[in-house]
Amino acid sequence: MKKPVHLNWIELSRAALRRNVASLVKLAGGRIVAVSVKANAYGHGLAEVVTMLHECPGVGYITVHSIEEAAAARAAGWVRQIMLLGPVAHASLEAVIDLDLEPVVFDRTILKKLGRLSNRTKKRLKTHLKLETGTHRQGVTDKELPLFAEIYRQYPYLGRPYGAGMHFANIEDTTNHAYAQYQLDNFERMVKLMQQLKIKPAVRHTASSAALILFEKTRFELVRPGISLYGYWPSKETYLSYLLQGGRNNLFEPILSWKSRVTQLKQLPADSFVGYGCSFRTTSPTRLAVTPIGYYDGYDRELSNRSYVLIKGKRAPVRGRVCMNLMMTDITDIRGVRLEEEITLIGRDGSEVITAEDIADWAKTINYEVLARLSPAIPRLVV
Ligand SMILES: *Cc1c(COP(=O)(O)O)cnc(C)c1O
Numbered sequence: 188m189k190k191p192v193h194l195n196w197i198e199l200s201r202a203a204l205r206r207n208v209a210s211l212v213k214l215a216g217g218r219i220v221a222v223s224v225k226a227n228a229y230g231h232g233l234a235e236v237v238t239m240l241h242e243c244p245g246v247g248y249i250t251v252h253s254i255e256e257a258a259a260a261r262a263a264g265w266v267r268q269i270m271l272l273g274p275v276a277h278a279s280l281e282a283v284i285d286l287d288l289e290p291v292v293f294d295r296t297i298l299k300k301l302g303r304l305s306n307r308t309k310k311r312l313k314t315h316l317k318l319e320t321g322t323h324r325q326g327v328t329d330k331e332l333p334l335f336a337e338i339y340r341q342y343p344y345l346g347r348p349y350g351a352g353m354h355f356a357n358i359e360d361t362t363n364h365a366y367a368q369y370q371l372d373n374f375e376r377m378v379k380l381m382q383q384l385k386i387k388p389a390v391r392h393t394a395s396s397a398a399l400i401l402f403e404k405t406r407f408e409l410v411r412p413g414i415s416l417y418g419y420w421p422s423k424e425t426y427l428s429y430l431l432q433g434g435r436n437n438l439f440e441p442i443l444s445w446k447s448r449v450t451q452l453k454q455l456p457a458d459s460f461v462g463y464g465c466s467f468r469t470t471s472p473t474r475l476a477v478t479p480i481g482y483y484d485g486y487d488r489e490l491s492n493r494s495y496v497l498i499k500g501k502r503a504p505v506r507g508r509v510c511m512n513l514m515m516t517d518i519t520d521i522r523g524v525r526l527e528e529e530i531t532l533i534g535r536d537g538s539e540v541i542t543a544e545d546i547a548d549w550a551k552t553i554n555y556e557v558l559a560r561l562s563p564a565i566p567r568l569v570v
Contacts (some may be wrong), residue, residue: 195479197561202563208245220409269286280300289330482510497530516527533546
C-alpha cells in the first residue's frame with residue numbers, strides 16, 4: 188500500500204513514550220502512577236496515547252478532565268482505571284457509572300446523587316475527595332468535611348472515599364516552595380480529620396509532575412503526572428530546582444514532532460510586502476516558502492514575524508502574519524529547497540531543534556498551552 192502523504196501531521200515516538208513511562212515508574216518507586224491524558228493527551232492525541240499506554244508496563248491508571256474525554260478513552264479501548272478530575276453536569280452523572288469512572292468529588296449535591304445511583308446499581312463506586320488546601324479552585328474545606336462524611340455514611344455503595352487529593356498552586360513557577368509546604372501541611376491536617384470522621388481514604392495523592400520530581404514527601408500512595416509523560420519539564424524553575432538538588436537531565440524526552448511541507452515557492456524583489464497587514468517588507472531579493480499551517484492548527488498568531496521553522500536542518504524565519512491556514516517563511520539562505528520539502532515546526536531536523544518551549548517563549552506562553560492547542564484535526568502518526 189502506498190503511504191499517505193500529509194501536508195500537516197504529528198509524529199509520536201512510541202519508544203520515547205516508553206522511556207518516559209519507565210522514568211516515571213522509577214521515580215514513583217512502587218506507588219500507583221495515574222498519568223494525565225486530559226486536553227487530548229496534552230495535544231498529542233488521546234486515542235493514540237491511550238493505545239500506546241496499554242502496552243506500557245506500570246501504567247494502569249489515567250486521569251481525564253471531562254466525561255467526554257473519559258468516553259473517548261473507553262472508545263479507544265482503555266479498560267483500566269480512569270480518575271475523572273473535572274466537574275460533571277448533574278444530568279450526566281449516570282455516565283460516571285456507565286463508563287466505570289472514579290470521580291473526584293468536591294460538591295455535596297453531586298456526591299448525594301452518586302450515592303443514590305450506586306444504590307440502584309448495587310456496585311461499589313470509588314470516589315476521591317478533593318481537599319481545599321490553598322489553591323482555591325476545586326476543593327472541599329475542612330468545615331464541610333463532616334457534611335461529606337455524613338453522605339458517605341448514608342450510602343453503603345460509596346463506602347469510604349477511595350482517594351483524597353489536592354493540587355499545588357505554586358510548585359512549577361518558583362524555586363521558593365514555602366507555599367507548597369503550607370498546602371502540604373493543610374492536606375495532612377485534613378486527612379487526619381477525615382480519619383477522625385471515619386472516612387479515611389485508601390490512597391492519598393497530591394503530586395503533579397513538578398511535585399513528583401522535586402518532593403518525595405508529596406508522593407504518598409499515588410502520583411498524578413501529566414506533562415512529564417510527554418517529555419517536558421513543567422517549567423524552567425522545576426528544572427533548575429532539580430539540578431540544584433543534584434539531579435541530571437536524563438529523565439524525559441519529547442515524544443512529539445510536528446511537521447508540514449512546502450506547498451509553494453516564490454521569489455520576491457526587494458521592497459515587497461508579505462501577508463496580511465503588510466507587516467513584513469523585504470529589504471533584498473527574497474525566496475519565500477508557503478506552508479499550509481495557521482492559527483487554526485494551533486500555531487499562535489503571536490508567532491507572526493517572530494518564530495522559526497526547520498527546513499533542511501536550518502532555521503527559516505516566519506515572515507508576515509500567521510494566517511488561518513497558511514504562513515510564509517524566508518528560505519533565501521537555504522539551498523536546494525524543493526516543493527513538498529519537509530518542514531519541522533516542533534522537533535529535530537539534523538542538528539537543529541525547535542522545542543515547545545521555544546514556541547512558548549516566542550508566543551509569550553507556556554509549553555502546556557502550546558501543546559494543548561495543537562488541533563485535534565491534525566493526523567497523528569505513531570512511529
Ligand atoms: C493536569 C493535572 C495534573 C498533571 O499536572 P502536570 O503539571 O502536567 O504534571 C495533576 N493533577 C491535576 C489535578 C491536574 O489537573
